[in-house]
Amino acid sequence: MSMVMPGTAKPRRRYQTAGRRLGAQATRDSILQAARFLFAERGFAGTTIEAIAAQAEVAPQTVYAAFGSKAAIAKEFRFLLEREADIPHRFQEMLAEPDPARQLELVAGIGRYICEQHGDVYEFFAASREPELAAVRKEMLDAQRWGMRMLVDRLMEKDVLRPELDPEDAASILWAVSSIEMYRKLVTYSGWTPDHFERWVAASLKGLVLAA
Amino acid sequence: MSMVMPGTAKPRRRYQTAGRRLGAQATRDSILQAARFLFAERGFAGTTIEAIAAQAEVAPQTVYAAFGSKAAIAKEFRFLLEREADIPHRFQEMLAEPDPARQLELVAGIGRYICEQHGDVYEFFAASREPELAAVRKEMLDAQRWGMRMLVDRLMEKDVLRPELDPEDAASILWAVSSIEMYRKLVTYSGWTPDHFERWVAASLKGLVLAA
Known part of the structure; x- marks a missing residue:
């Protein structure tokens, strides 16, 4: 693939933040990993926010609060990668x-x-x-x-x-x-x-x- | 792409058959072209046999009689190409x-x-x-x-x-x-x-x- 993705300063800094924000990032990451698994398995269209929440073992409201939408989760993959x-x-x-x-x-x-x-x-x-x-x-x-x-x-x-x-x-x-x-x-x-x-x-x- | 697809003798021969079978092949080809257009536009899953029939200006029964299923239509693309x-x-x-x-x-x-x-x-x-x-x-x-x-x-x-x-x-x-x-x-x-x-x-x- 041989690529670089610009603008990584922000997501990186999150890891270095202690306490509450680290917990929030950990939650976001586990939501992202759950979505990644399900998107690969069922496709983007075939995956619901509810399924992502169940896979990540959080409430659907947590997913909505963290990302807002399924498309927003997919957009975050750029930085996760x-x-x-x-x-x-x-x-x-x-x-x-x-x-x-x-x-x-x-x-x-x-x-x-x-x-x-x-x-x-x-x-x-x-x-x-x-x-x-x-x-x-x-x-x-x-x-x-x-x-x-x-x-x-x-x-x-x-x-x-x-x-x-x-x-x-x-x-x-x-x-x-x-x-x-x-x-x-x-x-x-x-x-x-x-x-x-x-x-x-x-x-x-x-x-x-x-x-x- | 650089490809060859073996086993073309059969579809080719159809073109050389006169009368009724030629008409049947013409119908099949117009169904295939309609399906090709719709699959590209809406995807395979998003396309119904009914939509293919409407696009090809034939009855849905004609599509079923000619191919049997949506997957069978897609399989025919190999030979159409x-x-x-x-x-x-x-x-x-x-x-x-x-x-x-x-x-x-x-x-x-x-x-x-x-x-x-x-x-x-x-x-x-x-x-x-x-x-x-x-x-x-x-x-x-x-x-x-x-x-x-x-x-x-x-x-x-x-x-x-x-x-x-x-x-x-x-x-x-x-x-x-x-x-x-x-x-x-x-x-x-x-x-x-x-x-x-x-x-x-x-x-x-x-x-x-x-x-x-």
Whole structure:
């Protein structure tokens, strides 16, 4: 997947707040995990607030008070995923890496990690017909694509990009080849190990965007 | 996408049958087109047999008599797509082409054509949660992947495959890189022209699977 999602400062800070707010965040997190399980199992449309409350072992009113709506819960997944995977940190590390080939290996590693850990969430976002979820999904895709464009800027500074390659096209290629859709085709369907996938993505990205 | 779907002899033959059976096929085709439109618009679950009948301007009984069920209609899409795009013919032409690089260009062309013409059908298959549709989708994917494996056999006969590449992996790569998911990411999302996509897929496949 190889993505970064901007704007993580706020959710992160919540973890560092003691007492009541920590309890509130813990409740929110268990609601989010319950919703994640049910959305993957029954789809977004097939899941009620009541079912989420039952799964999280809280009252439906608690779910309404914490989020307001089912769509608002789904929107929160963006931040939940970041906190779990520590994507911003891994992404900054990748950007700061001086060796271009190693940068692409780190991209492949981030992508593999996200596919393994969060494939379920991307799946139900992609499968949903809800306009509200489509809007959140668009934001997630935009953030991923934007992260790859940042990497392309670094590669251009080092003058290692294939000379005939447009920078926007390079970003799209990095983004598409390390995507969850490729993971589904190669790991889930074709039976590759995640290790094999990660190595193939790294090698392919080098061949596709770096000057020989 | 780069696929072939075996077993087309039967639906093809229907077109060559005169009189009553031709009329029956015309009715079936207009039901299929109506269903295709509605499935894309409302999803499989959101479409009733009655709505399909109204869209096709036939009685619901006619739909039941022709197909029996909504799932049976969806299954027929496999053959409808083949008839429209003449995929088996294009695929055989690609297999028979002696030049390996040109073979991969033809793969890219077939993939682009299918993405442009039939993306809507693959989309609602992928988005559906119906087990019956999932089974048909699996068959379609298997047929695509199997077609790519046939191509890999031709490339191996010519001894032009990258020496370190496992033939099964090569087939998976050909299949994944020319897929509708890549088309969505590069054309629909990133704004590439279909021409640009086709050229990029052809060049990338050459780099990824052919020996230097």
